[in-house]
Amino acid sequence: MSSSALRKLVLAAMFVGVAGTGIALALTAPSAETAGLDLDAEARTRAVEAWQAHLRKIGWPEEMVVATRPEFLQHISDKAPAGAGSWSFVFDGSSTHEQRVVTLTLASDGVLLGEPEIQWADLMVAGE
Amino acid sequence: MKHSILVAVRRGAKLFAAGCALQLALASSASAQLTIVRNFTGGAPPANLAGGGNLPDIFNAAADWWERTLCTQHTVTITFRWGALGGFTLGSHSLTAQGGSPNRETAGTITFDNDGSSVFFADPTPTESSEYAVFVELDDDLGGGLINVGRLHRNASGAALGRIDLFTVVQHEIGHALGLSSANASFVAEAGADKDVDVVAPLPAAGSVLPTDPGGSAHLDMSRALMKPSASPSFRHLVTDADILANAEISKFDTVLLGIPIEATTVVRNGTGVNPTGFVEVTPAVIGENWSTTVDLSNGANMSLVVLGLAGPTSSMTKWGELLVAFPHLTVSIAPGAHSAAIPFDCAIVGLTIPTQAATLGPPKLELHNALDVTVGAY
Numbered sequence A: 001m002s003s004s005a006l007r008k009l010v011l012a013a014m015f016v017g018v019a020g021t022g023i024a025l026a027l028t029a030p031s032a033e034t035a036g037l038d039l040d041a042e043a044r045t046r047a048v049e050a051w052q053a054h055l056r057k058i059g060w061p062e063e064m065v066v067a068t069r070p071e072f073l074q075h076i077s078d079k080a081p082a083g084a085g086s087w088s089f090v091f092d093g094s095s096t097h098e099q100r101v102v103t104l105t106l107a108s109d110g111v112l113l114g115e116p117e118i119q120w121a122d123l124m125v126a127g128e
Numbered sequence B: 001m002k003h004s005i006l007v008a009v010r011r012g013a014k015l016f017a018a019g020c021a022l023q024l025a026l027a028s029s030a031s032a033q034l035t036i037v038r039n040f041t042g043g044a045p046p047a048n049l050a051g052g053g054n055l056p057d058i059f060n061a062a063a064d065w066w067e068r069t070l071c072t073q074h075t076v077t078i079t080f081r082w083g084a085l086g087g088f089t090l091g092s093h094s095l096t097a098q099g100g101s102p103n104r105e106t107a108g109t110i111t112f113d114n115d116g117s118s119v120f121f122a123d124p125t126p127t128e129s130s131e132y133a134v135f136v137e138l139d140d141d142l143g144g145g146l147i148n149v150g151r152l153h154r155n156a157s158g159a160a161l162g163r164i165d166l167f168t169v170v171q172h173e174i175g176h177a178l179g180l181s182s183a184n185a186s187f188v189a190e191a192g193a194d195k196d197v198d199v200v201a202p203l204p205a206a207g208s209v210l211p212t213d214p215g216g217s218a219h220l221d222m223s224r225a226l227m228k229p230s231a232s233p234s235f236r237h238l239v240t241d242a243d244i245l246a247n248a249e250i251s252k253f254d255t256v257l258l259g260i261p262i263e264a265t266t267v268v269r270n271g272t273g274v275n276p277t278g279f280v281e282v283t284p285a286v287i288g289e290n291w292s293t294t295v296d297l298s299n300g301a302n303m304s305l306v307v308l309g310l311a312g313p314t315s316s317m318t319k320w321g322e323l324l325v326a327f328p329h330l331t332v333s334i335a336p337g338a339h340s341a342a343i344p345f346d347c348a349i350v351g352l353t354i355p356t357q358a359a360t361l362g363p364p365k366l367e368l369h370n371a372l373d374v375t376v377g378a379y
């Protein structure tokens, strides 16, 4: 693939990621390398969706749910092959006193495999 | 009130304030009560747990304590267990459900670290704090007048020395379930942007601004508060008024009881000693519980009276004996021997002392007996 074609694909991935239709893009990007790039954007979108779904599940009012897009969900903390071309992604926004982690797995075509896992907790730590 | 009749006898125009409060309370059937439902799901205690206490008992003591401070109708169910948390983490709270108006946490889970990295002291008598030689209370003015911001025991000995106090950690984690939680929409609305809790009326100390963790976690940025984000070995922290006010403001608990919860007490009083002893049994007067007493009828009387002297203690001689509770405002319970009254769960009457006196009614005659000064307690 030429470098200009790759740039176009990256731009397309950014656009599609925002629009939330990354699966269509995955069909047009068959190589492993470009599929990974596509999956990153897809994973970020899915992470935000998972976070907002969790907020709804624990009873947040809808106007607060739609206004919430935590910054940490834009940064992939860990990414690892999960078999059969699928990848697991970890978004970790934890600090010393609060745990905020989203873990999800995407198939090579961008389809979500299983339920994303949300870990969100108030933490107390040992001090001096 | 099965076997006795409560009759309000009022003389005079002005009601003694405390008596008024009690009468209103006794007339009230509604109870404004915070209920913490406790579900212990087990897990193994850490092998290095010291002190002889256990998690369910300590959890009960801590939950009872919080229930006595936030006197507002609400129920939250907390599922708690031992589990491995790793690192330096002592305890972890996750909100699992919230709702209602005002929005409050209705269910949460708490895990206490059992991987051995947290070295806990499990106190078999957590409300006594006898393992700590010094108790310190600290006040500060955070814009609404002086409030208590620190309540800590130090100078630990025995198993408490060098270990993290599990009672402190449990109180802290329960505190998260009452408002200060990053997953609580009410916390986000109150402190998410400005990183503080602004205490407003009707809460006491309105105008106080309680700083929260600038890093965004749901903790107070106050070094002596229970809801600070860490715990240190050899110290025990108790719920401070700042902790109570922060959770009350976030969760809109509009009635609070600041200070250390008051224990119900009963003091025997008998003036000059001429009256015979009348009370033979009495239970503590605890809000939300039944207060009961029995009067001795061995003098041949067939009826007894318990006089609640709402105007305070006194002493004056009458032809029936020494009157030890003051007129003009009395409530009298009349029954053969056993008397009881349901004390409402009303934090406004905690600390109220009610002088009571027993009397027996013929044959052969009316006879006054000793008095009990009953102080209503939160426990």
Ligand SMILES: [Zn+2]
Pocket: A122, A123, A124, B172, B173, B176, B218, B219, B228, B229
């Ligand atoms: Zn905490």
